[in-house]
Amino acid sequence: MYLHIGDNFSIPMNSILTMIHAESGKHHRTGISHYDAEVIYIVPVDKVKTYIVTDDGVYASGISLKTLKKRIDEFYMLLSSKLYVRV
Numbered sequence: 001m002y003l004h005i006g007d008n009f010s011i012p013m014n015s016i017l018t019m020i021h022a023e024s025g026k027h028h029r030t031g032i033s034h035y036d037a038e039v040i041y042i043v044p045v046d047k048v049k050t051y052i053v054t055d056d057g058v059y060a061s062g063i064s065l066k067t068l069k070k071r072i073d074e075f076y077m078l079l080s081s082k083l084y085v086r087v
Contacts, residue, residue, distance in 0.1 A: 001013050001014075003016065003068065003072060005042060005050075005061040005063060005068065006042045006043060006061045006062045006063045007042045007062070009042050009059075012054075013075070015054040015056065016053070017053045017054060017055065018052075019051070019052050019069070020050065020051045020052075020053065020065075021049070021065045022048045022049055022050055022051055032051045032053075035053060035058055037057040038057050039051070039058045039060055040057055040058065040059050042059060042061050043060065045060070048060040048061065048062065049061065049063060050063060050065045
C-alpha cells in the first residue's frame with residue numbers, strides 16, 4: 001500500500017523507516033540533520049511539516065505528522081477488520 005504525502009506524491013508504506021515532525025520547517029533544527037540521504041522536497045522549505053525517512057531517501061512533506069499517522073492507522077484498521085469478516 002502507498003501513503004499519499006502531498007502534491008500528488010505517494011510512497012510505499014513498507015519503505016517508511018520513521019517520520020519526524022519538522023518543528024521549524026528547517027532540517028538543521030530537527031532530528032533529520034544526521035541523515036546522509038538526499039532530502040526530496042514535496043513542498044517549499046518554509047511549508048514543510050513532516051520529514052519521512054525511507055529506504056530510498058528523506059521526503060519533506062507539507063502534511064502534518066498527525067495526519068500521516070492517521071492515514072496509516074486507518075489503513076491498518078481497515079486491513080485488520082477485513083481479516084475478521086466471515087464469508
